[in-house]
Amino acid sequence: MGLLVVGTLGLDNVSTPFDKIENALGGSATYIALSASYFSGPVYLVGVVGKDFPEKYIRLLEQHDVDLEGLQILENEKTFRWAGKYHYDLNVRDTLLTELNALENFDPIVPEKYRKSKFVCLGNIDPTLQLKVLDQMESPRFIVCDTMNYWIEGKKEELLQVLQRTNVLIINDSEARLLTKEPNLIKSAKVIKEMGPEILIIKKGEHGALLFADDIIFSAPAYPMEMIYDPTGAGDSFAGGFTGYLHKTQDLSPENMKCAVVYGSAMASFCVEKFSTKGLEELEYLRVQDRYRDFQKLSQFDEKE
């Protein structure tokens, strides 16, 4: 049974201090699906594009065992477009353009064969659409949700409804503080868990990620990088790696979830090494495993007996 992913597919114009790229493949569902594809196929994708969505991107997704029965291609619409500019400090980005286009009236339809999926990854998209997808699922076992400040500020009520049906929320540190109005992340995590998700992951960019599961806290390091070419999609790649690994291993214990966080972090590190989705296009699973071991070297320590 496939891992169901819903989210955006888009065409991005991105500029960083190092380079720029136009009409690049983007969108939360895209990054999640490509990232998850290294762990378990098929990925069932629910999303929408316009007729301008390049055929080569369709083929790229298909090559990664992404099932596109749930992808709506609207004849009279254009694909969602986003343009952003990163500064020398890559933590700061300006959004130059957001054109919803095909997303504007998107009504997600989950194909019959997707509805029995047990693992669902709700990528960053309007929480109303996340709810519509959940409503069509038969009996999902494990629901992972990603979101962003835009929905926390603009659609909080709908987002809270999603959270009540979510097993894992993945969010970054500033979003956690925004959602809870609590500056201390440990306290903030407690507040968020009361909103529904029994498991919470707080991403901290160059500082790694925190996992709150049952009564454990796990702190994953970030991969040390001298050069980040394009931060776009890092969070989505994390979500894809995390969910893909859990879907592959079918083990939802806190111990295995720690490994999933590290695999998510590994996929995010591959993502930002190249522009757009390039870092996720031609990986091999052996390289993913090597990077997992790099994370172990980075964080393991023990006293001599």
Added chain:
Amino acid sequence: MGLLVVGTLGLDNVSTPFDKIENALGGSATYIALSASYFSGPVYLVGVVGKDFPEKYIRLLEQHDVDLEGLQILENEKTFRWAGKYHYDLNVRDTLLTELNALENFDPIVPEKYRKSKFVCLGNIDPTLQLKVLDQMESPRFIVCDTMNYWIEGKKEELLQVLQRTNVLIINDSEARLLTKEPNLIKSAKVIKEMGPEILIIKKGEHGALLFADDIIFSAPAYPMEMIYDPTGAGDSFAGGFTGYLHKTQDLSPENMKCAVVYGSAMASFCVEKFSTKGLEELEYLRVQDRYRDFQKLSQFDEKE
């Protein structure tokens, strides 16, 4: 042979959103010495106070096996004073007062019996004074240096001289960026290692610490804390725990240095749990070891075979 510590001793007025305290024991040498005392005694302390320095603080240091032969008590001077106010976001602090007093004309004299010390911890103080101490040492094997933005901006040349004679620099992330004008910490670390220290530790507050030793990078997590009562002295406590553990084990391998970073982080976490030096005053080594194991639980992960 004792671990030699030089730095400031002071009387602090500190206010946080939770409480305030006046004439509290403070200063970099104080925190370093108390923290290191849990690992190996005696600590040889070089510093200066005025005649107003309370007798009870002298006794406290002596109770922690801190040798005070190197402490100058100046009859006609007052003790160094610092006053600061922390805000709800404890990363932000205002310095309300700095009175150098006895520090103003401090001429550090290293007592004869201290001069053979092999381990030296240069706490945060004017780098001119750090150099004067080093000049009096016979053949130190391992020199750890702490500093702050004030000296990076005001006495960079002298600081660079210290760094050329230093084995380990401990610095926080914003100071590393300030020292190198390089926003990326991994690149910044390379630049700093070219300034002299073969080992570098970058402290990142609530995000833990990075160790750069030989060709390894180690990422230590921060202890998850819901409440930080008083961040004063956290960095000094880290330096004391790090150096004290290495002095105790006499093992300067990168693997052991990772453990030292974790012990430093553990001591910093005890420090900030209470006001002033209270968190370091009545610990037991068993509790320090328990916290070390908490750090292991926080960061260790492994896939099932």
